[in-house]
Amino acid sequence: MIYVITHKAFDDSIVPQEGYRILHVGENENCKSSYLRDDLGNNISFKNTSWCELTGLYWIWKNGLEALDENVGLVHYRRYFTTSIENESYKVLGRLPQPLSYQAIRNMNIDSHSILLPKSEKMIYSIEEAYAINHRIQDLRTTRDAIRSIFPQYAQSFDSVMRQKFFYGYNMMVCQRRMLNAYCEWLFPILEYVEQHTNLNEIEDSYQKRIFGFISERLIQVWVYHQQFQVLNAPVFNVEKKGDNWIRSAVKRGKAYQIKRKRVTQYHLNDQNNKNYHV
Secondary structure (H helix, E strand, O other), X not given: OEEEEEOOOXXXXXXXXXXXXXXXXXXXXXXXXXXXXXXXXXXXXXXXXXXXXHHHHHHHHXXXXXXXXXXXXXXXXXXXXXXXXXXXXXXXXXXXXXXXOHHHHHOOOOOOOEEEEEOOEEOOOXXXXXXXXXXXXXXXXXXXXXXXXXXXXXXXXXXXXXXOOEEOOOOOEEEEHHHHHHHHHHHHHHHHHHHHOOOHHHOOOOOOOXXXXXXHHHHHHHHHHHHOOEXXXXXXXXXXXXXXXXXXXXXXXXXXHHHHHHHHHHXXXXXXXXXXXXX
């Protein structure tokens, strides 16, 4: 089963009928009757404002009924896996792609040592640097403290991944149910430690309060790296960006490069001046 996470009403006509279910997370007062809800059963729905799609992942872990060798995955109401051909047509012609069908995912033969993730994004800076210029670096450092305390065998893998210059975004994945269970058994204790050592009331920016979603985007890479999984990739398209052709995208990337390069330089200057340790 592939779960489509949403926190609001959307045009769900794009969602494949076979092998996909929509899971409404957070405030569920206006949830369609045909949707699953993350505030029923064993859940942490009340944490959605800072845990984002992870309240959905938690619900899937605790309430999903898939067999251990069955594919289970998470995508978003606006982001889906697709094929390379569909994605290129989308970028050049602006024609909305079709999400990967459940049968196409099954044909990938995802086993107990492989996982489907978004096509990695290559960066000019490390994961640590990227986090520092976009979010609160202290939260990433608290995450390292959590790993050293709870899963010390992962500490070296965490440090190695933080130096990598590519990134699997969006908390999107497909793997066997047994692997999703194992991932959640590892992930949620780490995030709970971070939650216990973070005062969310000090964060005024509502976007930056979504720290657990941001952190988990990095932790999936740590877990996969440590487990030495085979990573299968598929492009991801965003239904809300169908007006962005490749020319507009190139211009945006160029502008973003200049801004973020300056932020990386400033981050290292601040780090040296404050004599802070790196993650």
